[in-house]
Amino acid sequence: MAINVTKSFLPPIEEYQEIIKGIWENTWLTNNGPLVRKLEGQLKEYLNIENLLFVGNGTIAIQIALKALNLTGEIITTPFSYCATTTSILWENLKPVFVDIEDKTYNINADLIEAAITEKTSAIMATHVYGRPCNIEKIESIAIKYNLKVIYDGAHGFGANYKGKSVLSFGDITTCSFHATKVFHSIEGGCIVSNDNNLNKKLELYRSFGHKNDDYYTMGINGKNSEFHAAMGLCNLPKVADIINNRRIISEKYDALLDWEKLSRPTNNIEGFDYNYAYYPVLFASEAKLLQVTEALKKEEITPRRYFYPSLNKLPYLDFYNPCPISENIAQRALSLPLYYDLALEDVELIVSIINKNL
Numbered sequence: 001m002a003i004n005v006t007k008s009f010l011p012p013i014e015e016y017q018e019i020i021k022g023i024w025e026n027t028w029l030t031n032n033g034p035l036v037r038k039l040e041g042q043l044k045e046y047l048n049i050e051n052l053l054f055v056g057n058g059t060i061a062i063q064i065a066l067k068a069l070n071l072t073g074e075i076i077t078t079p080f081s082y083c084a085t086t087t088s089i090l091w092e093n094l095k096p097v098f099v100d101i102e103d104k105t106y107n108i109n110a111d112l113i114e115a116a117i118t119e120k121t122s123a124i125m126a127t128h129v130y131g132r133p134c135n136i137e138k139i140e141s142i143a144i145k146y147n148l149k150v151i152y153d154g155a156h157g158f159g160a161n162y163k164g165k166s167v168l169s170f171g172d173i174t175t176c177s178f179h180a181t182k183v184f185h186s187i188e189g190g191c192i193v194s195n196d197n198n199l200n201k202k203l204e205l206y207r208s209f210g211h212k213n214d215d216y217y218t219m220g221i222n223g224k225n226s227e228f229h230a231a232m233g234l235c236n237l238p239k240v241a242d243i244i245n246n247r248r249i250i251s252e253k254y255d256a257l258l259d260w261e262k263l264s265r266p267t268n269n270i271e272g273f274d275y276n277y278a279y280y281p282v283l284f285a286s287e288a289k290l291l292q293v294t295e296a297l298k299k300e301e302i303t304p305r306r307y308f309y310p311s312l313n314k315l316p317y318l319d320f321y322n323p324c325p326i327s328e329n330i331a332q333r334a335l336s337l338p339l340y341y342d343l344a345l346e347d348v349e350l351i352v353s354i355i356n357k358n359l
């Protein structure tokens with residue numbers, strides 16, 4: 001059977017049916033319904049955070065965040081992320097300024113941020129790549145010094161902790177994706193986390209057209225999510241610990257079997273970090289090796305994913321170029337291997353044997 005880089009977790013169908021039965025009783029399908037509010041409550045409790053808004057996806061979460069913070073001009077950001085991080089900035093008519101990454105964590109290199117700040121800079125938007133936290137302390141101190149806002153794209157961060165807190169709890173705003181492929185998902189979905197009650201009220205208005213009933217406060221957009229999506233989230237949330245545990249076991253199998261003389265990977269050795277096993281990225285010695293291994297895996301119907309590729313500073317539709325040699329180099333050599341809840345350990349052995357043979 002084909003093995004993909006990821007496979008969506010599905011709860012027992014009866015559990016989902018049981019929750020959505022209520023929708024047929026109250027005919028409340030969307031617009032901040034009871035299941036959405038219940039999921040938000042449970043997520044806040046699970047993550048131990050005060051303000052969380054469930055939204056349509058992780059991309060609209062970023063766009064609403066950029067808008068609600070009144071950002072202008074230039075946003076310092078990472079070139080090593082999914083394209084949504086960059087395109088959200090462009091979509092809001094802001095200019096991404098790429099700062100290169102660390103070769104150990106693949107996160108933005110906070111030591112290079114100050115040199116990229118200009119009088120037009122209004123914020124730093126960094127991604128916690130594969131769930132590993134950025135240099136949060138350093139970024140915070142720069143933001144304070146230059147009066148900048150901080151947004152974290154925490155799309156991969158659900159279930160990861162840093163210094164005893166959810167990775168989603170830092171910065172002015174952190175966004176997350178609950179896309180079907182993520183550790184925790186609601187089919188499509190995401191959330192916006194903020195640490196300020198007034199900002200949260202604004203984000204809430206922005207999420208639903210800027211009005212409450214007949215009172216129109218501001219412009220807004222449709223960032224809402226439905227009762228059906230919330231129901232999937234409610235089914236999956238109690239299973240997250242189990243999902244993460246299985247992913248840990250599979251990851252440890254890869255750790256034990258892969259040929260680390262010829263491969264490397266981003267470090268988990270970050271003080272105070274508790275991983276969620278969101279991805280299993282490996283770094284090859286060269287792009288040619290990566291392509292050779294990918295071909296060999298594909299012959300066995302195994303599909304890994306170049307995640308992230310290309311380095312975002314090289315997106316073909318950008319009309320400027322900020323060189324980021326480390327990100328460009330890593331993007332050419334990084335491959336995410338299959339990792340999902342019920343990936344069999346024998347399949348991991350097969351994947352590893354093909355990889356090691358081709359190194």
Ligand SMILES: Cc1ncc(COP(=O)(O)O)c(C=O)c1O
Pocket residue numbers: 057058059060081082084085127153155156176177178179189190
């Ligand atoms: C780093 C990052 N940011 C943003 C997104 C966008 O999330 P969504 O697909 O929920 O819009 C993703 C999706 O994979 C992502 O990996």
